Amino acid sequence: MNTSLPRLIDGMIATLRQEVIPNLQGDFARGQAYGLIYMLNSIRLRASWSNEFLGEQLRALDEAAQALSALAPQLPGAPPPPAIVARPLPSAAELEAQRDAGDKAICDLIDWLGAHRASAPAAVVAEADAAIARYIQRQLKWELTTSAKPMFEEMSRGSD
Amino acid sequence: MNDVDALRERLANYLSARSGRPVVVRELVKFPVGFSWITYGVRLQENGAEHDLILRLGPPYGLFAPYSALPEYETLKALEGSGACAPRAYDASDDPSILGAPFFMCERVEGSAPVPWSGRDSRAMDDARRTDLANDFIDALASLHTFDWRRSGLAPWGACVTPENAAARQIAFWREKHERWALRPHPMAHRAFAWLEDNQPVAPRVAIVHGDYRLGNFLEQNGRITAILDWELVHLADPVEDLGWAFLPQYRGGTGLVCGLAKEEEFLARYEAGAGFTVDRKALRFYLVFSLLKLALTHMAAARCFEDGRFNDMRMPAMATQIAPVLRQIEKTLGAAA
Numbered sequence: 001m002n003t004s005l006p007r008l009i010d011g012m013i014a015t016l017r018q019e020v021i022p023n024l025q026g027d028f029a030r031g032q033a034y035g036l037i038y039m040l041n042s043i044r045l046r047a048s049w050s051n052e053f054l055g056e057q058l059r060a061l062d063e064a065a066q067a068l069s070a071l072a073p074q075l076p077g078a079p080p081p082p083a084i085v086a087r088p089l090p091s092a093a094e095l096e097a098q099r100d101a102g103d104k105a106i107c108d109l110i111d112w113l114g115a116h117r118a119s120a121p122a123a124v125v126a127e128a129d130a131a132i133a134r135y136i137q138r139q140l141k142w143e144l145t146t147s148a149k150p151m152f153e154e155m156s157r158g159s160d
Numbered sequence: 161m162n163d164v165d166a167l168r169e170r171l172a173n174y175l176s177a178r179s180g181r182p183v184v185v186r187e188l189v190k191f192p193v194g195f196s197w198i199t200y201g202v203r204l205q206e207n208g209a210e211h212d213l214i215l216r217l218g219p220p221y222g223l224f225a226p227y228s229a230l231p232e233y234e235t236l237k238a239l240e241g242s243g244a245c246a247p248r249a250y251d252a253s254d255d256p257s258i259l260g261a262p263f264f265m266c267e268r269v270e271g272s273a274p275v276p277w278s279g280r281d282s283r284a285m286d287d288a289r290r291t292d293l294a295n296d297f298i299d300a301l302a303s304l305h306t307f308d309w310r311r312s313g314l315a316p317w318g319a320c321v322t323p324e325n326a327a328a329r330q331i332a333f334w335r336e337k338h339e340r341w342a343l344r345p346h347p348m349a350h351r352a353f354a355w356l357e358d359n360q361p362v363a364p365r366v367a368i369v370h371g372d373y374r375l376g377n378f379l380e381q382n383g384r385i386t387a388i389l390d391w392e393l394v395h396l397a398d399p400v401e402d403l404g405w406a407f408l409p410q411y412r413g414g415t416g417l418v419c420g421l422a423k424e425e426e427f428l429a430r431y432e433a434g435a436g437f438t439v440d441r442k443a444l445r446f447y448l449v450f451s452l453l454k455l456a457l458t459h460m461a462a463a464r465c466f467e468d469g470r471f472n473d474m475r476m477p478a479m480a481t482q483i484a485p486v487l488r489q490i491e492k493t494l495g496a497a498a
Contacts, residue, residue, distance in 0.1 A: 027191075031475070032474045035478050038474075038481075039474060100344050100345060103345035103347055104345040106347040106350075107345045107347050110347060110350040110351055110354060111354070113354070114354035132347065132351070133351075133491075133495075135347070136347050136348050136351065136487075136491055137491060139347070140348065140487055140488040143484035143485075143488075144484060144485060144488060147481060147484065148481070150481070151478070152475075155475055155478060
């Protein structure tokens with residue numbers, strides 16, 4: 001991909017709005033097209049080209065840099081080779097799995113506290129509740145900050 | 161042959177066989193409304209005359225699949241002749257060999273459904289029209305909640321439902337849905353379930369609960385409600401459950417009014433007079449939290465059916481984006497209650 005992801009999405013949305021939707025027949029089909037726009041807006045706020053996609057390019061650059069560095073002394077005055085040391089980057093899937101495992105542990109603790117509230121030390125339970133509440137607030141606030149404006153009206157009517 | 165043509169042919173064959181004379185499906189138009197059942201407007205020609213009806217299909221890939229058309233059908237049949245503001249049910253079956261999915265047919269009632277999401281329809285109303293609609297909306301709900309279901313075909317539904325267990329049964333019902341639909345762990349959903357378990361009210365009575373009573377699920381014509389629609393979640397439970405759902409902020413469209421129609425206390429005063437009991441405000445708060453959780457779970461259902469590849473309707477991933485905002489509302493509501 002040679003365009004930025006946000007610009008690509010903006011272009012897709014503009015094409016849908018200006019070229020596709022005016023020529024669609026039926027409220028349902030137009031509503032679906034507005035759904036596409038909404039989802040593209042949502043992707044725009046959270047997505048980037050993947051670590052896997054960029055990581056392979058860095059590894060290739062690394063290999064080239066090592067080969068070119070070995071040759072550099074024999075090419076006086078030539079621009080220096082790229083200084084790349086490709087680091088292993090976690091994939092989005094690995095990060096998502098880590099988050100889900102953490103959330104599962106929090107959920108299990110919430111369920112346990114619900115069942116043992118009466119027998120556990122009240123002050124400790126209150127502290128645990130507060131820590132969980134702070135985590136939930138932060139998690140949800142971030143999700144909302146990175147959410148697009150809903151378009152249910154347009155999707156239901158098939159018009160804006 | 162596309163899906164609509166195939167459905168047209170199956171429908172004509174079924175209706176012709178049922179009536180014993182040729183029935184032609186003149187029109188079959190898919191409506192963009194609803195997030196679960198697929199709704200079609202149908203125009204039939206039979207015996208030289210044309211008439212309209214509504215066909216609803218519960219597709220195997222749908223939001224709440226697998227579906228049964230029978231609760232909605234049996235309820236509307238039970239309410240027929242009672243003066244309830246509901247369309248007449250004509251036919252229903254869960255046999256997928258007939259139309260490819262469970263189906264339900266009912267009268268096509270005149271009117272249009274206000275769209276709840278932005279409040280545009282609510283703000284466009286003048287006060288007189290809003291008052292008339294509010295009165296109809298509240299009175300229809302009170303009437304439903306005073307309907308004597310024990311003397312109807314719905315009596316068998318009530319074998320196990322009591323005022324004491326109505327809330328617990330609903331918590332258990334939706335907890336099972338949560339386990340089935342959630343694609344990832346949601347700590348706030350677990351907190352909400354724990355709070356609901358600890359704060360269950362006793363119902364003032366066991367009543368027919370519509371289950372999705374809100375702006376957008378009724379038809380209006382000339383400022384009056386002509387029919388309450390979308391009975392797919394109907395069940396017997398605490399009538400305050402319907403109030404909790406109708407009071408959701410999602411259906412206020414930014415107007416601050418319940419379903420964009422009435423102030424909370426005015427709504428409750430008229431409802432209480434019609435339903436014949438005083439609404440326990442703590443029970444109402446319980447059912448508001450319950451309804452928010454139910455809404456979040458509905459969004460999880462949308463995420464699940466899209467993720468499983470059952471349904472490519474773009475409204476499904478769009479609904480899925482609303483899980484976090486609704487969970488945030490629960491968090492705030494519980495914080496305010498503490």
